[in-house]
Amino acid sequence: MSDVQKKKFVVTRFDPDKDEVPKTQEYTIPVRPDWKVLDALNYIKDEVDGTISHRWSCRMAVCGSCGMLVNGEPKLTCSTPLDEYGDEVHVAPLSNFPVIRDLVVDLEGFLDKFKSVKPWIVRAKEKAVEEGPCRQTPEELHAFKQFSMCINCMLCYAACPVVANVPEFLGPAAIALGHRYNLDSRDEGAAERNEVFRGEGTVYECSYANECSEVCPKNVDPAAAINQAKLLAVLDWMKSFVTPRRGGE
Amino acid sequence: MSRPVNPRAMAPARAGRTRTAAPSVPDRFWSAPRMRRYLLFDATGITYLLVGLSILRVVWALGSGPEAWQTVLRQFRSPAYLAFHALVLLSVVYVGVRFFGLFPKAQPPKIGPASPPPGPVLTAMLYAAWAGATLVLVLVLGGVLP
Numbered sequence: 001m002s003d004v005q006k007k008k009f010v011v012t013r014f015d016p017d018k019d020e021v022p023k024t025q026e027y028t029i030p031v032r033p034d035w036k037v038l039d040a041l042n043y044i045k046d047e048v049d050g051t052i053s054h055r056w057s058c059r060m061a062v063c064g065s066c067g068m069l070v071n072g073e074p075k076l077t078c079s080t081p082l083d084e085y086g087d088e089v090h091v092a093p094l095s096n097f098p099v100i101r102d103l104v105v106d107l108e109g110f111l112d113k114f115k116s117v118k119p120w121i122v123r124a125k126e127k128a129v130e131e132g133p134c135r136q137t138p139e140e141l142h143a144f145k146q147f148s149m150c151i152n153c154m155l156c157y158a159a160c161p162v163v164a165n166v167p168e169f170l171g172p173a174a175i176a177l178g179h180r181y182n183l184d185s186r187d188e189g190a191a192e193r194n195e196v197f198r199g200e201g202t203v204y205e206c207s208y209a210n211e212c213s214e215v216c217p218k219n220v221d222p223a224a225a226i227n228q229a230k231l232l233a234v235l236d237w238m239k240s241f242v243t244p245r246r247g248g249e
Numbered sequence: 250m251s252r253p254v255n256p257r258a259m260a261p262a263r264a265g266r267t268r269t270a271a272p273s274v275p276d277r278f279w280s281a282p283r284m285r286r287y288l289l290f291d292a293t294g295i296t297y298l299l300v301g302l303s304i305l306r307v308v309w310a311l312g313s314g315p316e317a318w319q320t321v322l323r324q325f326r327s328p329a330y331l332a333f334h335a336l337v338l339l340s341v342v343y344v345g346v347r348f349f350g351l352f353p354k355a356q357p358p359k360i361g362p363a364s365p366p367p368g369p370v371l372t373a374m375l376y377a378a379w380a381g382a383t384l385v386l387v388l389v390l391g392g393v394l395p
């Protein structure tokens with residue numbers, strides 16, 4: 001067993017009942033070459049220190065719950081190979097979020113933003129069941145499919161310099177999801193969402209840093225969505241001068 | 250270890266019952282290569298501010314008579330000024346290349362009934378427009394065009 005490799009993990013800890021501010025704690029543990037970062041955290045939790053708190057579920061980059069900073073970079077820990085790092089690995093909660101405990105961040109702020117963009121299909125009048133399904137061509141599906149692949153892992157919020165400075169900013173994932181529905185041929189809620197996009201936390205806060213797209217583990221490209229939404233929101237505003245809105249607004 | 254960001258970043262509309270630690274970013278957040286590229290892009294704004302001020306100075310000299318104008322021309326030929334303009338040229342090229350790279354994906358799949366051209370075509374059009382504008386400028390400055 002002498003050739004078992006060991007790594008030191010510097011993990012950010014925060015206990016809301018005891019700590020004023022987060023601190024770090026070190027754990028040196030044996031690791032296997034095929035491990036992901038999450039495997040090491042689970043080992044620490046199971047074998048060394050059961051008090052450590054972190055989120056995870058699917059272990060296959062689908063649920064989006066295991067996002068953390070690994071050596072300062074936003075990563076899905078379940079899909080980040082441990083052998084990409086040296087003998088010391090720093091694991092911290094995602095940047096730009098309030099921290100509930102250890103590596104667990106508060107997602108309520110995101111959910112508020114998320115709800116505000118109406119991430120569902122809005123129809124002026126629901127189609128009766130007898131009328132059959134709303135059909136889409138492959139091109140119509142292609143228009144928004146990329147933006148529907150978001151798993152709400154929040155890596156994009158952790159990477160975004162605007163999120164850090166402008167609390168009202170809706171942020172990458174919420175805008176990408178709102179834009180996804182605006183591009184959906186079955187949806188009729190674009191005018192309502194565009195009003196949100198132009199309102200508080202406007203899409204125009206985005207300075208196109210492109211950080212969100214660079215860290216996105218699912219290639220959603222939220223920066224593309226935001227900047228497409230900017231143009232469409234302006235066009236929609238201009239259109240509102242010549243076309244009356246639903247409900248006589 | 251970490252530095253604070255806006256304390257209201259990603260805060261919920263209604264505070265929860267659990268006390269939370271304030272949002273932060275790693276101390277060395279700027280050390281990621283992608284972040285450095287973005288900060289460099291941001292920093293080019295300083296050169297544009299200085300160019301704007303130097304243009305104001307030129308306008309002021311124009312209104313202050315031939316002597317002031319000659320002084321400005323003399324200063325423009327100084328090595329420091331030439332180095333500054335080389336830096337501005339680099340800034341413009343950097344911002345242009347960055348913008349041309351990001352521009353195509355910012356186009357929605359459809360604008361009204363029309364679809365924008367494919368990304369590589371859009372990029373090629375941008376570079377062609379850039380080359381064309383530069384050529385016209387060179388011809389005007391060289392006295393070939395009026």
Ligand code: FES
Nearest residue numbers: 058059064066078
């Ligand atoms: S555990 Fe589900 S995405 Fe990582």
